[in-house]
Amino acid sequence: MKQNFTVRQGALDGVEAFLSVAQHRSFRRAAAELGVTPSAVSQAVRVLEERIGAALFIRTTRSVGLTEAGEGFLSRAKPAFDELVAASEVARGLGQRPAGLLRLSVPRAVVPILLEPLIASFCRAYPEVEVEIAASEALIDLAAQGFDAGIRLGQFVAADMVAVPLTPPFRLIIVGSPAYFADRSRPIRLDDLREHACLRWRRSNGALAPWSFNDDGRPIEIVVSGPLIAHDFPTMLGAAIEVVGLAQLPEPMVAEGLRAGKLVHVLEPFAPVIPGVFLYYPSRRQIMPKLRAFIDHVKNYPASHDKVPGTR
Structure with a gap:
């Protein structure tokens, strides 16, 4: 007992x-x-x-x-x-002083484009800090699971968190492979999506996310259907390139595919703008020096505002 x-x-x-x-x-x-x-x-x-x-x-x-x-x-x-x-x-x-273990909860999409150069720069600047990156799509309780901070799209950051912008706002755009449109017409109106294979995204809470649009300043959501349900944006991006269907993804994440001709953009007038990607952490009166150093490094790191993939 x-x-x-x-x-x-x-x-x-x-x-x-x-x-x-x-x-x-x-x-x-x-x-x-x-x-x-x-x-x-x-x-x-x-x-x-x-x-x-x-x-x-x-x-x-x-x-x-x-x-x-x-x-x-x-x-x-x-x-x-x-x-x-x-x-x-x-x-x-x-x-x-900045020292010890800094634990970050981040989605998989941000690691290669944002975190790899940012963390490399931070580790050079603060050699006494060890950085642990836990790549997960789940929206977790940072304090309960022992994380110092997390990274998410702005709309998924809780109101009681302190949020630091990592990127400017950007658009969610619909993309598909040129090969996908070889035997299909490109959608011009939102209703045209009924005739297309649309890749869907299951959020960490289990719900299927609808596609979001801006129709003459009016935000709307549409429930789409298609052959694939993914749990993260990189999987959806890869499926779109491999001609599985259309995907709605953050514009910075697909910019390289568009430039390389692997993807084309459709329904551009209806693309909504979302707040961007944020570093967030629990509100505290006293922040440990390791986290304060990372926050300051993020704010002063110019590349962090250049190209960052969207994520939840």
């Missing part, structure tokens, strides 16, 4: 004084080391002994020695106290 256990309040009180007296075999020298009076050290040790229920020192007018209980307490308390001091130093260091 699991038992609840907590450290007794004040259990560590007097331990530092005890260790200093045990090291110097002198209350006076221990007081000088700790910057307090000998009487304060004596009182701290006396309270510790009362709490433990055993005498820790043998005191005479000329010397201070350890009792058997004191020897046993010293052998266990000193390494434990040293570990606490070391842990405090590590925590203090992480709180004062």
Whole structure:
């Protein structure tokens, strides 16, 4: 049966004084080391002994020695106290300079185009920070799963998060392979999509995302159908290039395919504009230096605004 256990309040009180007296075999020298009076050290040790229920020192007018209980307490308390001091130093260091493990939750689409050059630049600038990238399409709870920050399309960032733009707003556009249109006419009106194979995207919550459009300033959504359902944008992009069907994708993500002639753009007048890609993190009064350094690096990294794929 699991038992609840907590450290007794004040259990560590007097331990530092005890260790200093045990090291110097002198209350006076221990007081000088700790910057307090000998009487304060004596009182701290006396309270510790009362709490433990055993005498820790043998005191005479000329010397201070350890009792058997004191020897046993010293052998266990000193390494434990040293570990606490070391842990405090590590925590203090992480709180004062960019260092430690920076964990980022990102969709797969952003890794090759945005994160690879950005992370390489950041790692060169901050060698004491280790960066861990978890590529996942799921919208996760950053704090609950131990992530420092995430990257998502602006419309998927929760209102209680602090968001830093990585890209300007961009369009969602409909693309297909030239070979796809070899025996089909290109859609001109939105109703024409009924006659086309449309690649669909299943969001991390399980819902199939409709296609979004801007019809003379009026936002509308259309439920489409087709032969393939993907869970991420790179899969949809690859399927569109391989003549599986039409796909609605962020414009920066398909720019290279359009330039290379692997894709063509249709229904351009109906393309909606979305906010762009954002770095986001929980709102905190104090941000760890490693995350603050990454945020500042993102803001000052010019390439981060050049070409970034859309993602959820």
